Amino acid sequence: MTQTRPAEPGHRGVYRLSPDRAPDPRPVALRFEDLSMTYPDGTEALTGIDLSIAAGEFVSIIGPSGCGKSTLARIASGLLPQTGGTVRIDRDHLAFTFQEATLLPWRRVLGNVELMMELRGVPAAERKRKALEQLDLVGLKGFEDRFPRALSGGMKMRASLARSFALDPTVFLFDEPFGALDEINRERLIEELSALHRAKGFTGFFITHSIPEAVYLSSRVVVMGARPGRIEAEYAIDLPQPRNAELRFDPAFTEGCAEISHCLRGLMQPDERTS
């Protein structure tokens, strides 16, 4: 599984990228250079992360639990200062959906979706229009006046996604946004997100535990390993756009998922033997 297939013109499928390939000529939107993070308690969460994401690219990060994916996203967002290396990013139009829905319990759904726009000074009428539009998109139409405690876990997460979508960002960080969703809503939102990305062309940094989700959405999948967190492999996802539900049954898609799954298993095994 370690062979590196060249990107032949017209080749379709998922193939592993060589670490010393030629740099991407497109302008960079997000870049980590020899990044490392050690928490104050001594936990080495990340070491030697080198990763460059071009403007408009959609990259998924996948890896075992605790390998530092959330840490990496928090560093990219500016919420957490790294302890070594450099991160380059323009944070002016950034949105970040957390692993938890993080709604303000004292605001109704509409007020929650408006929150980030409100903090950024978007006028009230525009705020409301955009918020309602996004609530419709995530399937929460009619729930604007509910308080978060009257929503299910998946509905909260969708409200949280609506809050991010409403910002219309150029760089979009997602930390396992679909984890709490049921299968139908998850697939619908994945397709919605894919369409949104095609339409708006934002740069996507998408953390997930689901390989099909990663392959479906991305032009590149980064596999991380744990203890300390590092990049193990990168896969180019060379599948046609626009993607639709049919793609899930395409052999190129399923083979690609299998290959990434194999790579992930390779990372997990030594860990399981020691414990």
Next chain:
Amino acid sequence: MTDTALPPAHAPVPNPAPPTPAGRVIGAFLPPVVLGCALLALYAWTRAGLPEHRQFLMPSGQGLWEMAFSKPEIWAELGQRALVTISIAAAGMACSIPIGILLGVFMFRMRLLERAIFPYLVALQSIPILAIIPLIQSALGFGFLPKMLIVAMFTFFSIPTTLLLGLKSLDRGVIDLFRLSNASWWVTLWKAGFPSAAPALFAGLRISAGLAVIGAIVSELFFLAGPGGLGQMLINSKIDFKYEEMYAALIVSSLLSISVYLFFQFLGNRLFADWHGRV
């Protein structure tokens, strides 16, 4: 596979039928009414056990009616005095609430301040306020100000402490949302800190409010001059040996205390019930 090998774990439990409106009223009012009647009976029984010449200590219902509640001038006096007591209590809280909130915010803003101030807050709480009332009298005289100060001292403690507790339990993720938008500390305090801390603060305010009326009455026990409140009436009626009037003042004082408590509970429920639940 035989299904007899596995016994049913427990019988099905149907949902209870929702109570009728009448049932709900009875459910809410019957227990306290029954206990109240029991307490009244206990009072009457204790009174009956007292020797005749000591029965003035526990006036009978008839005595209360004849000597106090049937007289319009007593009603007028009670009303007037309740007004004085309430204004002392309100002025004291008008003092302790803003100062308490400010202090809570300061302690939240600076850990250093919290470490410096908190032990003294606890110390202040443990001073027997009654013991320093004579000192306050000597320093500030017999006017309105010293009484207000005493109420403020009674009610102060729970305000900064509950506010600080509430502010500190603000969800980290919510703070991150505000940081992502480069919101200032003040905006974060206003839009996240206060709403999130408000239920805790209101729990503190309810405690303070109950104490405020007590403080206002206690503040007058040593101040017998001037147009006084219910506290003064308590002392004066003792001097004049009018125990029925004393009981009337007592009853009105507790009603006052309870209504102030209920007012803050009502206000808290109005503000937070829909997202935080009722108290």
